[in-house]
Amino acid sequence: MKFIAVFFGFLLLANPLQAHHSRSAFDTASVITYEGIVREVAWRSPHVYISIDLEDGGEWHFESDSIPILIRSGWTDRSVVVGEHIVVEGNPGRKPSERASLLVSVLKDDGTVLTPRSHFQKDSRELQARSGARSLAGVWELPYGDYGDYFVSWGVVELTEAGASAQALFTPSALPTGTCIGTPTPMLLAMPYLSEIELQEDIAYIRSEFFNTERIIYLDGRGHPENGVRTNQGHSIGRWEGEDLIIDTRLFEDHPAPMRSTNEGVPSGAHKHVIERFSLSDDGSRVKIEVFLEDPEFLATPFQATLEWAYVADFELSNYSCVP
Numbered sequence: 258m259k260f261i262a263v264f265f266g267f268l269l270l271a272n273p274l275q276a277h278h279s280r281s282a283f284d285t286a287s288v289i290t291y292e293g294i295v296r297e298v299a300w301r302s303p304h305v306y307i308s309i310d311l312e313d314g315g316e317w318h319f320e321s322d323s324i325p326i327l328i329r330s331g332w333t334d335r336s337v338v339v340g341e342h343i344v345v346e347g348n349p350g351r352k353p354s355e356r357a358s359l360l361v362s363v364l365k366d367d368g369t370v371l372t373p374r375s376h377f378q379k380d381s382r383e384l385q386a387r388s389g390a391r392s393l394a395g396v397w398e399l400p401y402g403d404y405g406d407y408f409v410s411w412g413v414v415e416l417t418e419a420g421a422s423a424q425a426l427f428t429p430s431a432l433p434t435g436t437c438i439g440t441p442t443p444m445l446l447a448m449p450y451l452s453e454i455e456l457q458e459d460i461a462y463i464r465s466e467f468f469n470t471e472r473i474i475y476l477d478g479r480g481h482p483e484n485g486v487r488t489n490q491g492h493s494i495g496r497w498e499g500e501d502l503i504i505d506t507r508l509f510e511d512h513p514a515p516m517r518s519t520n521e522g523v524p525s526g527a528h529k530h531v532i533e534r535f536s537l538s539d540d541g542s543r544v545k546i547e548v549f550l551e552d553p554e555f556l557a558t559p560f561q562a563t564l565e566w567a568y569v570a571d572f573e574l575s576n577y578s579c580v581p
Contacts, residue, residue: 259369259441261315265528276522280302280359281349281429281518282350282351282357282429282516283320283348283350283351283357283358283359283361284350285348286348286363287348287349288346288347288348289346289347289348289349289358290345291309291317291344291346291347291358291481292342292343292344293309293310293336293342293343293345293346294340294341294342294343295337295339295340295341295343296308296309296565298337299323300324300334300382301324301578301579301580302323302324302325302577302578302580303323303434303435303437303468303577304310304320304321304322304323304506305321305322305323305324305327306318306320306321307319307321307337307345307360308469311337311343313438313507315356316356317356317357317579318346318355318356318357318358318359319347319357319358319359319360320359320370320399320478321359321360321373321468322373322374322449323450323577324479324575324578325450325451325466325576325577326373326374326449326450326473327373328518328575329332329572329575330371330372330373330374331371331404332371332376335433336371337363337365337371337397341365341366342366343363343365343366344363344364345360345361345362345363345364346360346361346362346363347350347359347360348361350379355400357397358557360373361373361405361466365428366442366520369529374401374449374546384541387432388541388543388570389538389540389542389568390537390541390542390568390570391541392456392500392537393454393456393500393502393535393537393544393548394455394456394568395453395454395568396451396453396454396568396569396572396573397451397452397453397454397566397567397568397569398449398450398451398566398567398569398572399446399447399449399542399564399565399566399567400447400565400566400567401449401471403565404447404564405560405562405564405565406562406563407447407548407563408447408517408519409517410560410561410562411516411518411519411520411560411562412518412519412520413560414520414556414557414558414560415556415557415558416523416555416556416557417553417554417556417557418521419554419555420554420555420557421558423522423523423524423555424520424521424522424523425465426512426522427514427522427523427546428461428522428523429521431514431522432514433512433514434468434580436463436581437468437579437580437581438489438512439467439470439489439490440467440468440470440515441489441490441491441509441512441515441525442472442490442491442506442531442533443492443531443533443548443560443562444468444515444516444517445465445467445490446533446546446548446564446566447517447564448465448467450465450466451466451569451573451574451575452464452465452563452566452571453574454468454535456542458476458477459476459477460473460474460475460476460477461473461474461476461495461502464574466574466575466577467577468577468579469576469577469578470489472493472500474493474494474495474504475493475494476494476496476497476536478495479494481494481505481507482508484541485508486508487508487509487510487511487527488508488509488510489509489510489512490506490509491506491507491508491509491529491531492507492508493505493506493509493538494506494507494524498534500536500537501535501536502534502562503532503533503534503535504531504532504533504534504535505530505531505532506530506531506533507530508528509525509527509529509531511524511525511526511527512524513527515529522553523555523556525552525555526552526553526554526555528551528552528553528554529550529551530550530551530552531549531550532548532549533546533547533548533549534546534547537563541568542567543565543566543567543570544565544567544568545563545564545565546563546564546565546566546568547561547562547563548560548564549561549563
């Protein structure tokens with residue numbers, strides 16, 4: 258299918274394009290080709306958006322990744338310019354009335370191909386040649402598409418009646434990230450953004466590029482406070498088992514959809530409890546992360562999974578600068 262489209266400028270758009278979607282809102286097994294001239298782009302996080310006018314006068318919208326991911330993939334805010342002819346491929350949305358697609362690629366007339374996550378594929382082979390980390394400290398990234406058993410395990414977690422009822426009422430457009438509310442751990446660990454671990458004697462910091470999140474892990478032997486303040490990332494205490502860092506987190510604030518993919522839309526509540534184990538590989542190239550999550554109000558069985566991050570010492574975290 259081909260659409261003749263018109264695009265112009267880098268503007269914030271006041272239309273359905275502003276609604277945040279999860280990837281589950283698109284049919285990623287289908288790709289449609291659209292062709293036209295640049296008309297409007299919203300260069301912002303959590304998503305860069307493109308809006309087009311079709312030949313029949315209707316509109317179509319494209320959703321892409323956030324600015325940090327696009328920059329590492331070679332994009333700038335001038336990658337697509339006003340008046341330029343381009344060919345766009347996209348995964349169509351599951352709601353035809355929204356007239357939206359998830360951006361797959363942009364082909365320019367000079368032969369340049371822009372894709373949202375090209376840096377992941379480009380750098381994967383280079384990881385083998387990089388020197389490893391000497392400790393958990395450093396900058397890390399989830400390799401492209403390498404989710405381990407994370408989403409498979411989340412998809413088979415049994416829900417309570419309250420969890421199932423809430424999920425049945427959930428719609429992807431209701432994701433709180435669209436209003437710049439951060440994603441708590443453990444889902445934060447599986448997002449395609451850079452993370453940084455800083456280790457001090459009695460405290461550790463885990464920072465994520467996603468929403469400029471900073472987690473504080475107390476290593477001084479304290480426990481969780483009674484009646485403590487509940488926050489997006491909760492209250493974390495840690496301890497060392499040899500060279501492995503064990504993190505215990507409670508006091509999460511309520512969240513309508515803290516996990517993505519299958520079982521998306523299952524809330525979390527006051528009894529959410531997360532345990533994470535961070536283990537450095539022998540060559541320092543990877544961190545293995547084992548996750549245990551229980552939330553008896555919404556989950557009938559605990560969630561357990563494993564992820565790995567790759568060491569990317571030559572990368573720096575970018576400012577996320579979310580615009581709701």
